Amino acid sequence: MPYSLLDLAIIREHYDANDAYERSLQVARHAEKLGYTRMWLAEHHNMANVGSSSPQILIGYLASGTSTLRIGSGGIMLPNHSPLIIAEQFGTLATLYPNRIDLGLGRAPGTDQTTATALRRGRQESVQEFPSDLDDLQRYFSEKNLDSKVRAFPAEGLDVPIYLLGSSMSSAVLASQKGLPYAFASHFAPGYLINASQYYRENFQPSEQQATPYFISCVNVIAADTDEEAHFLATSFYQSALGIIRGKSYPMKKPVKSMDGIWSDPEAAAIQNMMACTFIGTKETLKPQFESFFKQVEVDELMVSTNIYDTEKRLKSLEITAEVLG
Template sequence: MNTTKPYSLLDLAIIREDFDAKDAYIRSLQIAQHAEKLGYSRMWLAEHHNMANVGSSSPQILIGYLANGTSTIRLGSGGIMLPNHSPLIIAEQFGTLATLYPNRIDLGLGRAPGTDQTTATALRRGRHESVQEFPSDLDDLRRYFSEDNMDSKVRAFPAEGLDVPIYLLGSSMSSAVLASEKGLPYAFASHFAPAYLINASRYYRENFQPSAHLAKPYFISCVNVIAADTDEEAHYFATSFYQTALGIIRGRSYPMKKPVKSMDNIWNEAEAAAIQNMMACTFIGTKESLKPQFESFFKQVEVDELMVSTNIYDTEKRLKSLEITAEVLG
C-alpha cells in the first residue's frame, strides 16, 4: 500500500519495568536511528511530567541527544507544553538546537500541562500564566523567531531569523480553531483522544487561513500501531500498552509492564470499554492485516502525514514493528 504520505514517529522515552531511565534514552536513540534508515520523516518527543513510565519530561535535551546520534531524520517536540514555560526560553532552546542541527528541528506546541494539576502547579512556581494565555504566548514565541523582532528590547539569541517550523498540537475543536486562525500545521492526538478527530480535521481544512509560514493546511494524525509477524503476537504485545492505559484510568503511574497472555483478570469490563474508546485509533496486526485498517482510516480522515506511536516492551520487537509499519505505509 503506497499512501504517498509521509510517515513519522512519536516517542515518549518509555521507561520499562526492570529497566531505568538511561535504558529508555538509549532505546530512543536506537529507535531514532532505525526510523531514519526506514524512511520515517521525523521523530517527536512528548513532554509529560510525574509519570513513572515516561522519560521525556525534557524533550529539549533529548532532541539534542538524538540529533547527535542521527544525521537526516527531523527531530522535535510533540510537544512542548507552552504554559509550563517562558516563550523566550523555548525560543532560545530551540534556536540553539536549530543552530547546531540546521534544517532538522521542529517545534510542536501544546496548551495542556502534560500532567496532573498538582504537578502543573509545581512546574509553574512563580508564574501565573494559564492555558488562556496560550494564544498570546504563541504569538510571543513566533515573534522571537522573526527577524522583525530586531528592534525589540527583548530578543532571543540565537533563535532570531531561524526557520524552526512551529506545529500546533491538540485533541479538541478549540485547537483546530486556533491552528486554522494562525495558519499553522496541526497535529491531532488521536492516539489517546480520538473523539474529535474527524470534526477537528474538517474544521481545520475548511477554515484554514494561509500565513507567511504555510500556504495551505497541513494535518497530522497520530495513531498507535503495534505490528508483528502474526496477529496473535501483535495482540500479545499490545497488552503492555493496555496496562499503561489502565494505569492512567486508575490514576496510577508505573513503568511499562511486560505483556501478558490475557487482560481478563487485570481489568474489568468498564475499564476495558473505556480503554477501547480511548484507543480507537489503534492498529494492531501483521503487514497483511494492517493494510485494510489503514485504508479504512484514510477514507474517513484526510491526513497529510501519519504519525505513529509504537509502545512495545521488547526493543527488538518494537524495531520490527517499525519495519512492518514502514513496509505498509511506504
C-alpha cells in the same frame, strides 16, 4: 504519505531511565533508515515511568545520534515555560542541527495541577493566554524583532517550523487562524478527530510558514509477523494504558497471554474507546485498517506511537508499518 514516530521514553519494568533513553536512540536510528520523516518527544512531568520530562535535552541527544531524521517536540507544553526560553532553547538546537528541528506546541500542562503549579512557580497561566504566548514565541523567531528591547539569540531569523498540537475543536480553530500545521492526538483522544480535521481544512488561513493546511494524525500501531503475536505484544501497551484510567504511572510491562484479571470490564471498555485509533496486526491485516481510516479522515502525515516491551519487536513493528505506509 509521510510517516513519523512519537516517543515518550517509557521506562520498562525492572529498568531505569537510562535504558529508556538508549532505546529511544536505537529506535531513532532505525526509523531514520526506514524513511520515517520525524521523531517527536512529548513533555510529561511527575510520572515516574515516563522519561520525557525534558524533551529539549532528549531532542539534542537524538539529533546528535542521527543525521537526517527530523527531531522535535510533540510537544512542548508552552504554558509551563517562558516563550523567550523556548525560543532560545530551540534556536540553539536549530543552530546545532540545521533544518532538522521541529517545535510542536501544546496548551495542556502535561501533568497534574499541583505539579503544574510547581512548574510555573505561582504564575497563573490560562488557556486564554496561549495564543498570546504563541504570538510572543513567533516574534522571537522573526527577523522583525530586530529592534525589540528583548531578543532571543540565536533563534532570531531561524526557520524553526511550529506545529500546534491538540485533541479538541479549540486547537483546530487556533491552528486554522494562525495558518500552522496541526497535529491531532488521536492516539489517546480520538473523539473530535473528524470534526477537528474538517474544520481545520475548511477554515485554514495561509501564513508565512504554511500556505496550505497540513494535518497530522497520531495513532497507535502494533505490528508483527502474525496477528496472534501482534495482539500478544499489544498487552504491554494495554497495561500501560491502565495507568491513564487509574491515574497512575505504570512501567512498560512484559506482554501477557490474556488481560483477564488485569483489567475490569469497565476499564477494558474505557481503554478500547480511548484507544479507538489503534491498529494491530500483520502487514496484510494492517492495510485494510489504514485504508478504512484514511477514508474517514483526510491526513497529510501519519504519526505512529508504538509501545512494545521488547526493543527488537518494536523495531520489527516499525519496519512493517513503513512497508504498509511507504
